[in-house]
Amino acid sequence: MHDNTDEFRDRPVAVFGAASGIGRAAALAFAARGARVAAFDVNAALLNGLADEMRAAGAIQALTAAADVRDSASVGPALQKAAGELGGLDHMIFTAGILRVGFLADMSERDFDDVFAVNMRGFWVTMRAALPLLQGGPARRRAVTAISSAAAIRPKASSGAYAASKAALSHLVRVFSVELAASGITVNAIAPATVDTPMVAPYMGPATSNHGYRLTGTSPMGRIAQPADIADACLFLSSAASSYITGITMPVDGGSTAALPAS
Template structure:
């Protein structure tokens, strides 16, 4: 999208998981295009001062609020608040996610359940809470974009629950896309490989606490992704250029899942 595009100017957008990493970069990306941005996250301490930062970056309006994607009544309330404060809702971006590592034989049941509660079920109830707002208001470009993972395409040892939650999320995206197709609301997912965020930083370099989990490492393009690489894809899947794309999980991984590297 051209830097001077004004297609998001004044458009109301909610980013779930906006306190950190990819969600934070996505909220800032929409702000730079003049959008009205709701930055939502369970981690409210990391949202402190972010509304002002979003306005400085160019947001026409911005606010931050607590949202736990495991809690449907909280999501209903915060998306009602978003629509009231921003004058509707055109785009939902779901970046909330957690990674728990360890061999499937050793993983605790509550850890397994947490991964699914946030990464998969969280997406379902967030999309459901957003729908009445997306379906009302002016007829114009509306979308839902979720963060899946390269793990949905090529799972890795020692992150089995995470990979399973992400392919389940991608299937929810496919089905929801078809269920909403006639309404014009597109639903898509993005599948990054390694992105330099607080989620992956504990696994960078040599560490004894990896429980056998290994990052994908450098992509065939010679670097790992920065959060802004993924934010740009979120803006693309919310914008006019992608208005006939729905139901996909789009790799944004520098070619990491395209083919096995030469040995």
């Protein structure tokens, strides 16, 4: 058994896609445990106020900065500067993501490419920037957690490109986990079903114009996940309690992908 009291205190953590939803909840969860948190997002305006919120939650140190995971020239310098200020990098949470809905035959090339550029390639770009910083630290728990999706396990009609990008993200996680296993860095993904965030807000309620795109919605547990449910799983996959877990895509979905419910 591991005593995880205070285990994130003083630890430097970077969160990508931190301005909203799951990323914001993850940044605040680490902040509440006294971590040193760098919160990055492409939407700089949405980051306003988050550093103060993180400090109020308990962060020993908190900073926010604009970074676009599609662009290594943006991610690299932002991460290096943050690691310099925070005293290294122990944990990286990758939640940046976009959803574009539509039948595969109808989607624009632009939407298809954008989904892969952020959800899949963005993770690779961010990992390449983070790795020298993760490896440069002293021998202590270092972990990477990416937010994949239940769609990586069970894709849906009308979000095929998104599902394929998340399946590819989970594959990158698997390969990184083995390539980095000897260094002691664990790399895992989380597969949520519907989480109550701005990303899916337009699709709550009856499917209308979006080619019938349907959220998974309420899980067999009788509710929709909140961002904090996923942030808790990020804490677990960064903790000493999960130090022998690497390469997995862990459903955190209230049983949504476990079995089809009775009708």
